[in-house]
Amino acid sequence: MIVVKFGGTSMADAAAIRRAGEIVRSRLDRRPIVVVSAFAGVTNQLLHIGAQAVEGQLVPAMASVQALRDRHMTEARALLGDGPEATALVAELSSMIDELAALAEALSVLGHGTPRAMDKIAALGEQLSSLVAAAAFRQMGMAARHVDARDVMRTDDRFGKAEPQADEISDAARRVIAPMVRAGEVPVLGGFVGATAHRITTTLGRGGSDYSASLLGAALRVEAIEIWTDVDGMLTADPRVVRDARLITDIRFDEASELASFGAKVLHPSTIAPAVKLGIPVYVFNSRNPTGSGTRITFDAPRRAVTAIAGKKSVTVIKVRSARMLLQHGVLRHIFEVFERHRTSVDVVATSEVSVSVTIDDVSNLEALLNDLQPLGDVSVERNRGILALVGAGMSDDSQAMARALAALDGARVHMVSLSASGINLTLIVDGDQVDTGMQRLHAAFFGRQVAA
Ligand code: ADP
Ligand code: ASP
Ligand code: MG
8 A cells, every 4th residue: 555645736727636647547556545635725715715704805705715616616527527427526516615605604704713613614625626536536447435534534623733643543544444445446535634533624734735644654554655746856955945956866754854844845844753653655756747756755865964955934033041040950841841831842942051042933822932931031032033954864974064054154144053963954043034045055055056967
């Protein structure tokens, strides 16, 4: 068994879905389970519809609902024609979109949207796309069978970023999905979506379809997890920022995980953990270039000083300073307990005898966090910072890496530097607006310019 996941751009329209179908067909002998994202852009549109409805802007919200309806109907018809399968599919999609319209109306009356209501709306993208994909693959002659992700992906009730419950997912996957595969069917389910024990719809957080794929792969102990996207694999930097970023054909789990955490959007940061536990290789492939080598993520890729560079904007730095910290034990514990209490994860940490600086991404609990940190010292906040991360398993063998990185940044202000003890990443905190140029300069310094063939 393998898991084959198609991202939004690989599900953009009928032609893309057919390409995905051909990729699935080429893997039938490996008994694929398919996970799909919403059609490209749909999750953003859904969340926008929810926000507009809450603000009472029902007319534009309904216009967007109509646009979503038209798009799904058009692509469904293009894939299935107008036989009985098409009619049944169109009716099912239509009733789901009716439900969206009803939800938008309800939100506009209430003038208030709970995270739970927003998840119900956001989940629709994958619920629609997975029905379309399953029907399209059947039309292409495969024994595809739609699975409602809510029957398998059990989560807690942290709406918007729900925590998957691995044991329940394993049980459900073995009960629901494994028998289909054994019977020669190809299960197709939406990523990103889950449900609580009471079957209330949840989502795993933005970009979470990759995570769904790896959770399912781990649950079923598959041989490989394939992430199909719109670039040739994991690259040495974000190709939207660094035009000559290069393909990394082999990368280690820990490197891929760090890159994802520090901004390489090609993988959701949680994707690696379930796979690494069981040593399941993860591949990243381009659905527009299916014969490309892609990237293979495993334990045994070569150790390089710098494998790739990632970057992230909109990072917030929090500093806690206190003379009392001097030689006191337990201070760090108190500080980190505050972050734990407010469920805010910390990316980079730097300490001195009298101060602790940390960076966070998620500022949704910032006010409460700052309140609780106040008693521990003088607290200051710096917004609009960015992180640049150089990632390489062999970084600690290269005594020059840090000096080269700082030289490459050529005088740009560096607010914090942290080299992890495992020596796998060097993170530099810079001004947010310096992230792109910083990434370009670091890339040029460590990878040179690629000579056009
Ligand atoms: P999908 O819809 O397939 O999930 P995403 O947009 O989530 O696709 O992720 C793919 C995008 O990630 C690429 O188009 C690319 O712009 C971006 N990206 C950022 N960093 C990297 C990197 N190091 N390697 C490859 N892609 C990257
Ligand atoms: N559709 C979801 C999102 O846009 C999940 C995903 O594509 O991975 O965030
Ligand atoms: Mg993605």
